[in-house]
Amino acid sequence: MEKIAIIGSGNVAWHLCKGLQNEHIEISGVYSKTFANSQAFAREFGLEVYQDLEMLNKAEVDLVLVAVNDDQTARLIEQIAAHHKVAYTSGSVNLKDIDHPQVGVFYPLQSFTKGKKVNLFEVPFFIEAKNMELGEQLFDLAWKLSRKVEYADSNTRSELHLAAVFANNFTNHMYSLSKELLENSKGKFEHLLPLIFNAVDKLKNSAPEDIQTGPARRNDEQIIAQHLDKLEGDKKEIYKIISSSIQKKYHEKL
Amino acid sequence: MEKIAIIGSGNVAWHLCKGLQNEHIEISGVYSKTFANSQAFAREFGLEVYQDLEMLNKAEVDLVLVAVNDDQTARLIEQIAAHHKVAYTSGSVNLKDIDHPQVGVFYPLQSFTKGKKVNLFEVPFFIEAKNMELGEQLFDLAWKLSRKVEYADSNTRSELHLAAVFANNFTNHMYSLSKELLENSKGKFEHLLPLIFNAVDKLKNSAPEDIQTGPARRNDEQIIAQHLDKLEGDKKEIYKIISSSIQKKYHEKL
Incomplete structure (x- = not known):
């Protein structure tokens, strides 16, 4: 995962972006449904702004990390190009309810508040994916942030x-x-x-x-x-x- | 308060006895309604056992510290001789509901579990008494255990x-x-x-x-x-x- 695009500009996106940048992982850009939020987020982290999903779909990225509210997760991922790998951070969205060929879960079990420091190293990350290769890639990515990474099915x-x-x-x-x-x-x-x-x-x-x-x-x-x-x-x-x-x-x- | 008698052998009694002994305050003896509990408690802390309240009433002590369940507190204190100073540890018993001439409150705002270490120094103690002299004595006693001692009325x-x-x-x-x-x-x-x-x-x-x-x-x-x-x-x-x-x-x- 050399280059990651982020969808969402809330608490989870903020902390993951910070954690990934700290580990020198390149975040290429951000998309959020409210353009002003994307801009503020992009400015804070020095990122490109994707003005719409079409622009993001054309971008060359290794992973699209979706950190939006649970009730928007499925609908959003279904609009992401099939050639992109996607991972979402929701605790409650079942993987089988998402219609995308390359999708997985990257769930940090933590309650994030923007600007409040969190020691990601102690945060358990739960990984799941539609195919094993993506699962392993997401596991490795989480391992860069935390020492508590586990595979878990949607039910768990x-x-x-x-x-x-x-x-x-x-x-x-x-x-x-x-x-x-x-x-x-x-x-x-x-x-x-x-x-x-x-x-x-x-x-x-x-x-x-x-x-x-x-x-x-x-x-x-x-x-x-x-x-x-x-x-x-x-x-x-x-x-x-x-x-x-x-x-x-x-x-x-x- | 040079010599203290304790009534009760539960969590609060245990922690206060330990804290007071650590500060080299003499605990003379213990009374608990279950004799076996008094014995075990006395053995653990090296104390005398008061077999009944009459024996305690005859003892020469500077303070009787009552650490029993809230619903037993009033009834018990009313049986303690009027010449004894008394303090109780309950959070919810109103001072005006207790019929004893020399009674006060020594309330540690903490949840104690026997054997689980507590840093009493950080525990807020709330003091109240029927007369100012006893109030000041209880304040001084609490101050030996904690750096967070305040006067508070029964309502607070x-x-x-x-x-x-x-x-x-x-x-x-x-x-x-x-x-x-x-x-x-x-x-x-x-x-x-x-x-x-x-x-x-x-x-x-x-x-x-x-x-x-x-x-x-x-x-x-x-x-x-x-x-x-x-x-x-x-x-x-x-x-x-x-x-x-x-x-x-x-x-x-x-």
Whole structure:
């Protein structure tokens, strides 16, 4: 993979472009459905802008890397010339649903935010492809960025993606709700940070089910009722359903 | 506070006893409602066992530190002799609900698991007391363990405790559910650890609402529907309600 074209100008495209350039892999140009985004992206990384897919289809590149939203991935790849090799970064799009002869998957299991540094070396990449040659090429490319590269079929990738929504997106929303709860309090969200860092640190040596604590884990109905009294709206519903899920997991089997 | 008696033999008692002994503060003895627990605890830390509260009430100690479940705290403290100074570690018990003339709060905002090392120095301690002299003594005692000691009224403490349930207990349950989702998959929970560590690391420099990602944050109804199709039971309900809460937070105001 000597020369790569990128489609997309979002968080994933940004981090992969940065990582690939750091490894001295040539990125030839970028296409994004919003021309202004392509221009800004191209300026930042010193790339050519493909004004449309036709221009990209005529370009001489070894790989087209598609880093767009999951729901745009399939439709977009079907417009890429059959002689191009293509790889996409989505966690949930099934390879068999994509109608292109030379397509594969290059899925970094990470939540990227533009400008927030990520150590790609520790990011697991999951590879899949319609033919073995492309699969090996994508594996080698990922190996330049990371030491955690594995082959995974579409089903496994989609299971990982769903699990990651719980482990990353939902946990982050819990932090947001927790911060909202302290908005009019003398207590500050910052006070919770040592608790949060310590909790995650325990995962290095313990399974999450073995370190569960809290009122629901202790089956402390009195505190649960007291907390529910103070909550309303989404937070109340979320408190109820997660507490009940914890109680079921730890107490129903006793 | 030269000599402290501890009531309770659970996670909080264990960590406070360890921390206090490390600072060369004398722990005289321990009382726990289960005698065998008192014995094991006393043996581990080299303490006397108070066989009942009467024995403890006769002991010469400067402070009785009560580290028992929230729902046992008030009832227990009311049995402690009025001449003893008492402090309890609960997040949610209101000081005004406790009928003892010399009582205060010594609340470490941390989730303790026996044997799992905690850096107490970084743990915020919240102090409150019925009289100022005891408040200052408890502040000084906490200051020997931590560099994050603050006075907080019962209401603030209880708000912090509720926020901590979201930030710590509920997030940990999300990890458990995420691990359950991968139980019969080729994907492993270990694959998610870099994602998890990176997500929490971002909180050092960013507010949680600014780093939210995922299908609900993107309002990607197609992926949400695809995920819901794969889920059942608690996980399905939890996915629905948290996704809807994220969508409301980020999209309804647009």
